[in-house]
Amino acid sequence: MTLSGCVPYIFVKQTICFRVYFAGLIGLLLFLTAEARIGNSSESPFCTETKECLLYDLLCQTDDYEVRHYDAAKWVTTDEESYVFDKATYTAFMRLFKYINGSNNDGVKIDMTAPVIIKVQEKKRIWQSAIYTLSFLLPSAYQNDPPQPTDNKVYFTDLPDMKVYARTYGGYMVSLTTAYNSMQLKKQLDRAQASYNTEYYYAVGYDSPMKIMNRHNEVWYIAEGEPVCPSSP
């Protein structure tokens, strides 16, 4: 048995399609405004430290996870290889921070946004090093034409429109909590017979280290096919 939480979203999509069909201009406007939803953080309960935040549509949820829809968006990205998650993410974070702090061809300072996402490849063997891919979301003002980075290890990524399974946890995002929560989510998804990309997950952070209380972190797996939200027994 699945919940019908996905229906409102599908319904909206269909409504938009009809409008495109019957009144092209209105449809186009709706389409344009629906793209890359990077919005005021006041619209998100857990974006508390930045002006802008990546917004999403909630498709359905269980006690364990949420299924969300994100629109395509442009990110600034860098890779770091290491045996240690925490070391790699610190180095990569500082490299991206320099980019938004003015190390770009226009010498402009770009506002920090939330969340910061880290793509973590599933390790084949525990003792192998791994490549951690860290990205900052570009603010809406820089989505179309961001200044070129001066560091050649920094590049842009266009993440497509996607549906994700998201699990939320508090405290600090470090290697242990990331590994534990990705494992828990994986178990829950397998139990729900969900289809998702098993090659990697995203570790997702919303808070600076200075924030102590009510910290918010997530882990995402990318959904494949129709997302599932089984109702609790």
Ligand SMILES: *[C@@H]1O[C@H](CO)[C@@H](O)[C@H](O)[C@H]1NC(C)=O
């Ligand atoms: C965000 O929303 C708040 C409250 O609704 C508003 O005061 C503020 O001006 C908005 N900020 C931006 C950048 O639009």
Ligand SMILES: *[C@@H]1O[C@H](CO)[C@@H](O)[C@H](O)[C@H]1NC(C)=O
């Ligand atoms: C950010 O830029 C300012 C100068 O505009 C500089 O003083 C500061 O050290 C830079 N911060 C980092 C972490 O690079």
